[in-house]
Amino acid sequence: ATNVSDGAVKLGVLTDMSGTYSDLAGPGTVEATKMAVEDFIAKEKPDFKIEVISADHQNKADISANKAREWFDTQKVDTIVDLVTTSTALAVMKVANEKNRISLVSGAGSTPITNEQCNDTTVHWTYDTYSLPVGTAKAVVKQGGKNWYFITADYAFGHSLEKNTSEVVTKSGGKVLGSVRHPFPGSDFSSFLLSAQASGAQVIGLANAGADTINSIKQAKEFGITPKQSLAGLLMFISDVHSLGLEATAGMYLTTGFYWDYNDETRAWSKRYFEKMKRMPTMVQAGNYSSVYHYLKAVKAAGTDEAKAVMAKMREMPVNDFFAKNGKVRADGRMVHDMYLAQVKKPSESKYPWDYYHIREVIKGEDAFIPLAESKCPLVKK
Amino acid sequence: MDIFGIPIQALMGQLLIGLINGSFYAILSLGLAIIFGLLNIINFAHGALYMMGAFCAWIGLNWLGLNYWVALIAVPVVVGAFGMLIERTMLKHLYKLDHLYGLLLTFGLALIIEGLFRYRFGISGESYPVPELLAGGFNLGFMFLPKYRAWVIAVSLVVCFGSWFIIERTKLGSYLRAGTENPQLLQAFGINVPLMITLTYGFGVALAAFAGVLAAPVLQVNPVMGSNLIIVVFAVVVIGGMGSIMGSIVTGLGLGLIEGLTKVFYPEASAVVIFVIMGIVLLLRPAGLFGRER
Amino acid sequence: MSTDYILQTTDLTKEFKGFVAVDKVKLQVQRGTIHALIGPNGAGKTTVFNLLTKFLTPTRGTIRFNGIDITPEKSAQIARRGIVRSFQISAVFPHLSVLENVRVALQRKLGTSFHFWRSAKSLDVLNGRAMELLESVDLQTFADSVTVELPYGRKRALEIATTLALEPELMLLDEPTQGMGHEDVGRVADLIKRVAANRTVLMVEHNLGVVSHICDTITVLQRGAVLAEGPYDVVSADARVLEAYMGTAHG
Amino acid sequence: MAKASAFTPDSEMLRVNDLHAFYGESHILHGIDFQVNRGELVTLLGRNGAGRTTTLKAILGLVGRRSGSIMINGRQVIDLPTHRIAHLGIGYCPEERGIYASLSTEENLLLPPAVNSTGMSLDEIYEMFPNLKERRNSPGSRLSGGEQQMLAMARILRTGARLLLLDEITEGLAPVIVQALGRVIAQLKEKGLTIILVEQNFRFAAPLADRHYVIEHGRIVEMVSKDELDSKMPLLQKLLGV
Amino acid sequence: MNGKHIGWIVLLLIGLVAPFVVYPVLVMKILCFALFACAFNLLLGYTGLLSFGHAAFLGSAGYICGYAMQGLGLSPELGLLAGSAGAAVLGFIFGSLAIRRAGIYFAMITLALAQLVFFLALQFPFTGGEDGMQGIPRGRLFGLIDLADTMNMYFFVLAVFLFGFWVIDRAIDSPFGQVLKAIRENEPRAISLGYDVDRYKLLAFVLSAALAGLAGATKTLVFQLASLTDVHWHMSGEVVLMTLLGGVGTVFGPIVGATIVVSLQNYGAELGQWVTVLTGVIFVVCVLAFRRGVVGEVALLIKRSGIRP
Ligand SMILES: Nc1ncnc2c1ncn2[C@@H]1O[C@H](COP(=O)(O)OP(=O)(O)OP(=O)(O)O)[C@@H](O)[C@H]1O
Ligand SMILES: Nc1ncnc2c1ncn2[C@@H]1O[C@H](COP(=O)(O)OP(=O)(O)OP(=O)(O)O)[C@@H](O)[C@H]1O
Ligand SMILES: [Mg+2]
């Protein structure tokens, strides 16, 4: 029998239920987590109980840290999942590690999670700010988009996104003509777009996220920039495309860790998800399912829910499900899997609801993430 | 020709864009100033009502099939009526109290409105198309000016100066100003002050909603669009001199321009420049540029 | 023998956007007297008070207090020099007790007013003096009442007690009896007379009864300028004053 | 309704019965009863805080809460909102003057809407108060105390109101102006206006008034008509503490 | 023994027992916010100045304390000191600009200045931008007591809170407090009595800022992080809510208010989207029907029933 602490494996979904990221994570991840648990029970028939609780961290690091502590101390939570936004992820990872519990990060994207700030009880599952530009920038340069100009959200996340992308652009033979930094959050981007236009660059890289990206795209079209120069969204989710509409986004390149309409397996799962949420899943939500399922398998395999043992099993077993093929959890906590380069369809090409992407390329896992050799994580033995 | 290394053409473009943003500041701060003038309340819900205006336009289009032009008239009326309802049911009870309570109440209302829209529409928001009549743009040589933006400038100037004229130059305006100071006595002169207050609040709110409809085609319509903007607008109002109608219009437009210039020369500072200006203005003229010392 | 003037102004002028509210006023207040400033409405009396206490800045002219030029000083500084004013509308601290009202004025001299770490009990040493002051205006029985509850006339009396607490050399009273019933007018006039025993009072007053009763010297202002000056009998006999101010109602 | 008014004597302008008024929790008027005929001038006398101002305010509905009956021109107004009462032709000159600081002198003058066409013209008013003409464009807040008092008075003469409620209008005015004001009031009375005067200055009020009501602690305690003035003088002096 | 003494004793008892009944970290959070709200109340309740920018002091003190501990390796007591001092300096700057205006003007100016601070916090490299400062060590108090231990930390926080609360309580009831009261009641009169009112208001502002800073620095120690949340204008609104809910101008009100609001946020996290709406509703209800706040209403009840024979 599995030796489980406090009689149950308890999962806490700590996510943004109402704020900026509630569409790409939020209630959807809670549902995905529950689906993973149900599927696991149905398929693997575990001999331990599994419980799920959830809370809104309101994108605040202190609320997250407080909630995590409380969950560990009083609710006997074993593992916290999702953790959208980097500040909350970092805060919870630290607490979890101190208490010898596991964090499965699907929502947050900053690379420090598996680099400078890495620890041995965290797995970073779905994407990061390295993997996204890699695919997009390479592909766009290959298509002839050699000259780039960046519109960057003026904070750490935007800066690192810009930096990572610039490197890839130059490495692939492109050129960066300049960049402009906009306040975060912003609402009017026309000035910055005008600067980008004046630069004469072929590609305007949007090193920002959420509403900022959406507004940039919308206004680029309004100012007659988009057909002449093309945009590259460096962090875009299908929920963003959905709310902007194909009219405004058609032709854009973006990188994603998951697309619902990719193959039969993804379609089958996504349809089930759609039935519950009335929306197609984002990569965060799909990735979260995958991470939870893998974790539960590892608990079963390890015969215990003790963090270190489970982590060892998670690293040992490959990830094979609709989300990832032969995915692997590395020493630094990175789950390496393939990413996809997508191009947004023209409205005329879209045949049915949520038919948004052409998948143009599969980016192999080893290319998509920072090579272990370059990792700054102390856990990586060199 | 260059100015500080920036081609004059680009500069012109940026100034024009600054003016467009300034138009939004002007309409919003005008509404705040009018409300503040008569009710002595800082309408913290102004941003939320602006957001509501944008959403109502979207709802009108997508649920009821009402086009932009209908929305431009109907939405301010509807949201204005909602404002009047708020005034009648809640604000009304606060006039005898310290004016700070009005600020607090509208702050609470802003949270409620924003929360409800978040609940219903999610956070990433919806897109509103540019009306066909105003699609496309003019090539001005130095820049491509979308027709829609030109329309925004024109219509907001008309609305702003129209409101100014009514308030400063007509009898109705003198009632408004008198009501600001001593509503009780004004009522004793035979003027229906409660109605006037309700209508004024409704009008201020309608202005916010009007700005919302104007903004819908250019910005993503989302539940936080108002709260991001409102603090800047507060700063505009403080710089202009609170309650000063002309102050809010001129400062709104002026700060739009200054912000536009900052975006060219030092984009990192564009979010703070207004607050820095505010600090300086307050040091030199505590009552604001157009404000009266009280 | 030269007269001892506590306050002298020369050429005191205040212009508001071209409108001259106070015009080259030469005011000389003799120590130890009650000096009245009267004149028709809009003559500039309140403005003179505002200039003397620096609630307004003079356009021209100088103000000398005890021979020192105080023209450039600020309101609070002037108050600390010993010139204290009362207001045309009653000025008390409505939700403090009557005793506390007076104590606030006394407290400044202790020099502990910025001491936020000290207990307010340290102010109790002032209670004795505060009671004395209240007694001087017949308010001792009200010491613990909340000030709002006092009748109007008593509030004026309290205001005077508070002003006295500062031991001003020169008290400026702006229409101290305005809005009072007859009883109170008499009471306050007596009070002013009494407290003026060892200090100087400069007051604006429309109630000629009071003026004739207690004032030693009267300056009549008209359109910002001094029209006449002298004791009541002299001034009230002046034809110009009769025409500009008193009409037929003198006496 | 028509019947009721038929029984009201035609000459009656205002009748107040059992008027109670409250500010928040404090009960200020305890059943005021009095009545004023058309063209009459009555005064409300009393000590400070007796409730004279409150009586005027209660007639206009400017107090926190009121009850009882107030008939103006035979019409019950206790339940009407202030502005509707004002429309019945009432001019109110408040104790604190109520000059609007943000309006110029002239704007202040023109502020109250005319209730009928019998009011004075601007020129007539400026003739009566030359000070105001001189300061016509300066903001209300910049007027001297006395100028404000004149403005407050002048303001309601323009509207053509037939019932004037005047609260301490001689307060803070130079004796010459007080005399001038006395003449103005006499003229108004001549014109047939009905006036209620709240006065501290008995010397001013006595020759003008037809009747005097004395208020004490929110009740009418005495009514003295013009003819009885001499005989009741001692009583009045006692009541008012003159 | 009066009501206030009883209040103190009850407070002390609750403080000693609470961590054994309720989750201690939550109690620490409550204590931090209670101190914050009390500091804010010193300004609103006793000086009549509504600052809508108090988050700036809470947040910046948090960053300063965090930097002192993490970047400079100072001890916790020095960290707190640095945080409060920083907030005091900031308060001096804010105050000098804002106290020249009263009422709503004052509120607006503080709000806008706080917004400036927010943008600076987002920009300065040492704050970690939107990621915040993470993993700040709690250190050893006076080099001896290890604060990593929850109970040690708790009693330290309790001590800090009581100290701060005592300072506020004393300031209200001091010669300085008397002058503040006089200024609030009738400012021109206070001037004419020779008080330089701006300096008194400024001192009150600085005092309030410093104590808000103390709260912020303590919070940083507790959670071992400093983030933008604490400088955001929502936080400025929250502290108003706490004070209003508990009772403006009552000594214990802000503590009660903070307890309610923090618990609501904590236990209401499951409500997700509705927390904002609920907060808004509480605001509206308080303003419309409940202006004295919990403590104010209770005090009134006691007073009323006491008067009856
Ligand atoms: N701040 C100001 N700006 C412009 N004019 C002013 C200002 N203050 C006063 N005045 C004008 O100066 C003149 C003198 O005013 P002041 O208040 O000194 O009169 P006063 O003698 O006190 O009259 P009263 O007896 O009526 O109170 C008035 O005509 C007034 O309108
Ligand atoms: N707004 C108010 N709130 C509470 N009490 C008030 C208010 N206004 C007046 N009072 C009280 O009502 C009572 C009557 O006041 P009122 O103003 O009617 O007196 P008055 O006879 O006109 O005397 P005065 O000579 O002072 O004008 C007084 O005791 C006063 O304190
Ligand atoms: Mg367990």
Ligand SMILES: [Mg+2]
């Ligand atoms: Mg009165």
